Amino acid sequence: MKKIFMALLVAALCFYLPAAAQELYVNTEPASNMAAKSIGFRFNNKFMKTTDSRFGWRFNPELMFGLSNKWMWHLSGYFSDLYQHTFRLEGFSTYAKYRFYANDDVHTHFRLAAYGKAALIKNPVASEEINPDGDNTGLGAGLVATRLMHKIALSASAGYDRAMDNAGHFKFPEQNGKDAVGYTLSAGALVFPQVYRNYRQVNMNVFLELLGQSNLETGKHYLDMAPALQFIFASRTRVDLSYRFQMDGDMQRFSDRSFLFRVEYNIFNAYK
Amino acid sequence: MGFLSIIFFMHVAHAQFVKASLQASGLTCSMCSKATQEALATLPFVQSIVPDLNTNTFALTFKKEVPVSIDALRKKVEDAGFSVAKLVLTADFNHVKITNDVHINYAGNILHFVNVREQILNGDQHITVIDKGFIPEKQFKKYGAVEKMDCYKTGKITGTCCKVEGKVNSDRVYHVTI
Numbered sequence: 001m002k003k004i005f006m007a008l009l010v011a012a013l014c015f016y017l018p019a020a021a022q023e024l025y026v027n028t029e030p031a032s033n034m035a036a037k038s039i040g041f042r043f044n045n046k047f048m049k050t051t052d053s054r055f056g057w058r059f060n061p062e063l064m065f066g067l068s069n070k071w072m073w074h075l076s077g078y079f080s081d082l083y084q085h086t087f088r089l090e091g092f093s094t095y096a097k098y099r100f101y102a103n104d105d106v107h108t109h110f111r112l113a114a115y116g117k118a119a120l121i122k123n124p125v126a127s128e129e130i131n132p133d134g135d136n137t138g139l140g141a142g143l144v145a146t147r148l149m150h151k152i153a154l155s156a157s158a159g160y161d162r163a164m165d166n167a168g169h170f171k172f173p174e175q176n177g178k179d180a181v182g183y184t185l186s187a188g189a190l191v192f193p194q195v196y197r198n199y200r201q202v203n204m205n206v207f208l209e210l211l212g213q214s215n216l217e218t219g220k221h222y223l224d225m226a227p228a229l230q231f232i233f234a235s236r237t238r239v240d241l242s243y244r245f246q247m248d249g250d251m252q253r254f255s256d257r258s259f260l261f262r263v264e265y266n267i268f269n270a271y272k
Numbered sequence: 273m274g275f276l277s278i279i280f281f282m283h284v285a286h287a288q289f290v291k292a293s294l295q296a297s298g299l300t301c302s303m304c305s306k307a308t309q310e311a312l313a314t315l316p317f318v319q320s321i322v323p324d325l326n327t328n329t330f331a332l333t334f335k336k337e338v339p340v341s342i343d344a345l346r347k348k349v350e351d352a353g354f355s356v357a358k359l360v361l362t363a364d365f366n367h368v369k370i371t372n373d374v375h376i377n378y379a380g381n382i383l384h385f386v387n388v389r390e391q392i393l394n395g396d397q398h399i400t401v402i403d404k405g406f407i408p409e410k411q412f413k414k415y416g417a418v419e420k421m422d423c424y425k426t427g428k429i430t431g432t433c434c435k436v437e438g439k440v441n442s443d444r445v446y447h448v449t450i
Binding site: 020021022023024032033034035036037038066068069102103104105106107109111148153190195196197198199201203205232235236238266268269 | 295297298301302303306310323326328353355357408410
């Protein structure tokens with residue numbers, strides 16, 4: 001089934017001629033930043049099967065600030081019913097990104113950025129995967145490179161993640177291996193409009209992303225694929241849909257597939 | 273060269289930039305264009321903006337009574353996360369003679385003409401800013417091979433070139449062409 005899906009996807013991408021490149025990736029961050037002095041609100045919802053076979057939901061509201069044209073900063077909260085039957089606060093995370101190189105031309109650009117992330121999470125450690133987005137307390141840092149070409153935007157990232165003991169006396173098991181490297185590869189393109197008329201037109205974008213992690217101590221790994229669809233309304237509100245599934249791996253994970261539904265709203269020139 | 277610059281230095285009184293066409297680069301969607309337009313709209317001298325979303329070009333009209341800052345336009349585009357790919361200003365001239373490396377004080381901005389033939393400017397003229405940050409890096413390097421003066425690299429008046437009456441070293445000089 002997975003192989004058929006992959007073959008169809010590759011075939012569709014080969015025959016499909018995108019209108020333009022698009023780098024507003026759904027499962028990763030590009031090296032580009034949001035506008036300075038803008039504030040973004042994200043409402044991330046992840047749905048996945050829990051270990052006791054329920055349909056679990058993680059709600060992750062995110063505040064985003066464009067501090068300057070080089071710096072941006074995110075603050076996140078995590079709520080879910082994944083580890084218990086009731087919905088509760090799981091923790092917080094913060095993320096900062098610094099764009100240190102940009103070479104822009106009209107239809108092409110190349111940008112580089114560095115990021116850092118810290119998460120404080122109160123959950124039992126139930127997975128060998130290190131996931132600071134709700135499952136693990138930890139630190140992370142990495143580099144992102146984004147290349148916009150005429151019809152497609154490619155982005156790659158590599159980062160280091162270190163897990164620590166979770167809050168609430170939930171120890172990180174030594175045998176899991178505290179250190180991991182993460183890597184991503186994303187491609188994105190605009191489907192419509194083929195010709196712009198005004199800001200009210202709905203934009204539709206498609207993305208295909210690969211997300212992987214390898215534990216530096218145990219050598220265990222996973223590699224996920226995540227096709228995604230995006231709609232932009234009135235050039236201000238973004239709606240993202242993505243299905244993420246494991247293609248390869250030997251890690252014991254909380255869930256090897258999940259569905260993402262996100263709404264994002266941006267206010268430009270929000271402060272002086 | 274400094275000698276020539278002084279000879280050709282002219283002051284154009286009561287002049288003002290009328291409008292501009294600004295093309296931004298690095299944008300990938302109408303959300304990026306909107307962020308850029310809203311940033312440009314906060315400038316006190318901008319009267320109105322008409323976007324062309326297919327080419328990411330903004331047609332700007334300036335207020336008559338408020339001085340235009342060329343650098344402020346660039347800064348707004350950069351703050352939105354993008355770059356200026358092309359800035360063409362429309363300026364009104366009344367019998368102004370230009371040639372290569374001539375300097376003109378136009379509405380308080382020192383304009384240094386590059387890569388132009390000797391001519392007399394009359395009426396509305398479209399002048400393109402070719403300084404760093406106003407054109408793609410590749411084009412800037414190309415112009416740099418033609419215009420060897422230090423002021424082109426820095427955009428500032430320096431001791432060896434661009435001696436302009438009433439202006440000191442380190443004052444801004446905009447390099448433009450027609």
